Amino acid sequence: MYPTLFDNSNYWLIRSSYLGHLPQRTDIIAAKDPQDGSLVVKRIIALPGESIYLNHGAVYVNGQLLHEAYLRNQTPTYAYEKNESEFFVIGKDKYFVMGDNRNNSCDSRTFGAIPRKSILGKVID
Secondary structure, three states, X not given: OOXXXXXXXXXXXXXXXXXXXXXXXXXXXXXXXXXXXXXXEEEEEEOOOOEEEEEOEEEEEOOEEOOOOOOHHHOOEOOOOOOOEEEXXXXXXXXXXXXXXXXXXXXXXXXXXXXXXXXEEEEEO
C-alpha cells in the first residue's frame, strides 16, 4: 500500500467499522486473500453492482474517470495479462480492491472482486 502505508509500521484495524454501514470506495481495508486466506491490505475501488474499466493506465468506475489523489505522481493503473484494457462488473456483495503501489500489487485485477464476508475491517493510520 506504499506510499499511503509503510512496511514495518503499525496501523489500527477497526473490526467493528462495518457493523452499522457498508464499506465505501477509497476505504483501506484488511481482508482475507481469496487465493490462500492470508491477510491483505488494499483500497476499495468499486462497490457491489458497479463496473470498472481499466484503459491505457486510467481507471473508470461506472464510466467516470476515477481521480486517485492518493497515488504517487498519478501512477497509471494497467490491467494484468498485458492487456491494454479490461472491463469488470462487480457482483452482489463483492468489492473490487487494489493496492496503492499499482505496479507491484496482487489485487482484484488478478484474484477478482472479494466477497464482503472476507473484509475483516477498516485500516486506520
